[in-house]
Amino acid sequence: MPTITSVLFDFSGTLFRLEHDASWLDGVTDHQGDPLDVEAQAELMRRMTAPVTLAVDLDDEHLHAWHHRDLDPGLHRKVYLEMLRRSGIPRVEQAKALYSRLVDPSAWTPYPDAGAVLRDVSSAGIAVGVLSNIAFDIRPAFEKHGLDAYVDEFVLSYEVGAIKPDPEVFRIALDRLGASAEQTLMVGDSEQADGGARQLGCAFALVDPAPTAERTDGLLTALREHSVL
Incomplete structure (x- = not known):
């Protein structure tokens, strides 16, 4: 298995979840x-x-x-x-x-292990990207929780004009990170959308978009299974 040098994370259901009050x-x-x-x-x-x-x-x-x-x-x-x-x-x-x-x-809540995973991946010298099909700016959610410092690039569909699983949006993310597909892991909650990264040769890890109180270590487990952490 190639050494992973960059990780792309989906936003909704992966790093954060909208938990209603x-x-x-x-x-x-x-x-x-x-x-x-x-x-x-x-x-x-x-x-x-x-x-x-x-x-x-x-x-x-x-x-x-x-x-x-x-x-x-x-x-x-x-x-x-x-x-x-x-x-x-x-x-x-x-x-x-x-x-x-x-x-x-x-209004969005980070998963319990999101902060530690982003910090540890970034500290290991691995490039971090957030790649989301979304129509609003999610950067303030990361800033609110002090997680923006661990993200090298945000690639948001409404800003770049392409949506997952279109290979183009994954190419944009890889280009911005200066990463190769073969050494990149995409982590997301949708086999259909996020799994599209495999068309370019990326590895893919599927996580369950369960409530944040129920999925406490899903990100950590996914990255360990791909020998990232």
């Missing part, structure tokens, strides 16, 4: 005017953060927005507000309030 849904009601139960709240959060799965039926206009959401912040907002409406949130102001949480970097 119960207060976000205070006063949120369904089409019948009833508060959302715990199961409905959990499903709503899953739909807001699922990397590739579309959980509602959309018309052609919003389906186009869905497929291009991570390239254009305007399309991202448009399709998620529609998704929330079709998921049982009929009041526009409620949908807008929930959407604002999704795109607020300070």
